[in-house]
Amino acid sequence: MNHEFQIQSLETLYGLDQQGSAFLDERVTTSPIERYTNQERFDAEQEKIFRFHPIIAAHASELPENGAFITLRKAGLPLLLTRDKDGQVHAFLNVCRHRGAKLVSEEKGCKNVFSCPYHAWTFASNGDLRGVPHQKQGFPDIDKAANGLKRLPVAERLGFIWILANPKTESYDFEPFLSVLEQEFGWIDMAGHAITHVETVESNANWKLLLEAGLEAYHFRIAHKNTVGPHMMDNLSSYEMFGPHIRSILPRSSLPTLDPADRDNWDFRELTNVVYTLFPSTQILTMQDHYALIQVEPIAPGKTLIRLATVAPAEDITSDKVDHWKRNHSISKATLTEDFDICADIQSGLESGANDALTFGRYEGALDRFNKEIEKAL
Helix, strand or coil: CCHHHHHHHHHHHHHHHHHCCCCCCCCCEEEECHHHHCHHHHHHHHHHHHCCCCEEEEEHHHCCCCCEEEEEEECCEEEEEEECCCCCEEEEECECCCCCCECCCCCEEECCEEECCCCCCEEECCCCEEECCCHHHHCCCCCHHHHCCCECCEEEECCEEEECCCCCCCCCCCHHHHHHHHHHHHHHCHHHEEEEEEEEEEECCCHHHHHHHHHCCCCHHHHCCCCCHHHECCCCCEEEEECCEEEEEEEECCHHHCCHHHHHHCCHHHHEEEEEEECCCEEEEECCCCEEEEEEEEEECCEEEEEEEEEEEHHHCCHHHHHHHHHHHHHHHHHHHHHHHHHHHHHHHHCCCCCCEEEECHHHHHHHHHHHHHHHHC
C-alpha cells in the first residue's frame, strides 16, 4: 500500500464524511445460521480450509535465537516450532515418533535437544531422531532418518512464521501466497517488530463471528462507547479485497479536521487504523505506533481460542516504554473483549432458533465478501 493509495483512501473517506454517507455496497445480504452452528460444516472448514491454506503460526520474534522453541495448537494440531542451531525455522507435530506421547510440554524455551517424557527418545531441534534408549536390544534395525519428527511445510517471511497445517503434505510453495502480501505490508515493516505481550482467551462463539466483528465500524460508537468508540468515526470504514484477503480502513475521529489543501502532508498512520483480515483466520490491526495480532483457533462450532498479541517496533521495546506497551495491550484487550462477549451472546442467540439468517447491511459488505471466500474454499 503506497503513499498515493493512502492519500486516495483518505480522500474517499473524507468525501463520504462530508456527504454524510457510509461506504456502501450495492445490496443487503444474509448469512445462514448453519454457517455458525452446524457440526458438519465446522468439520468441513477444518479439513478443507485450515488444513489447505497457509496460516500464521507465530511472529518471528517468538523464536528470538538459535535453539528457541514454542509449542501451540493450530488447525487442531499440536505444534512444535523451533529455530535450530543454524538459525533455520522448523515446524513439527509435537508428538514423539515412538508411542505418540506429547514431546514438549513447556510453552517456550531454548534447547537444542528434546527428550520424550515417556521413554526418553531424543530429537534434535532440526527434527532428527538423535537417541533411542536400549536401541540395540529393542530396535536393532530402526531407521533413524525415517523416524524424525513429523514435519509441516514452513516459511519465515514478512516477520511471521507461516505453516501449512497438513501432515499429509511434505512440501508447499508459499511464494504465490506471500508475494501478494509482501506488496501490501511494506509500509509497516512487520519484520522489524517484536511481540511485547501475548495471551490466549477462550470465547463461546464461532470463529467467523469473531472475525466479522473486525470488518465493520457500524458497532463502534455503541459496543465500544467506553473504550475506542469516541476515537473512531461513527459507521465509516472502507474495504477492499486483495486475493482472498481484506483490507479495511477505519478512520479516526480526527478525519473531519483534514485540510484538503494540504493533501500531501496527510498522515495516514495518525488518521486511521487498518485491519487486515488474512484468510482464513488472522487479523492484523495497525495503530499509530504498533499493531495487534489476533489469531483465532476454532475448537468447536461454538467455541474458539483467540491468541492476542501486541507487536511493537523492535527498537522501541525498551525499559522506559514498558508501561506504554502494557497500557496499549490492556486497551486492545478491553476493546476486543467487548466484541468477544457480544459474539458469545450472538452464538447463544443463533442456537435459540430466533433467526434463520444474519443480515448484513450495505455498510457491512466486507462480512459478505469474507463469507464468500469461505464458501469458495469449501
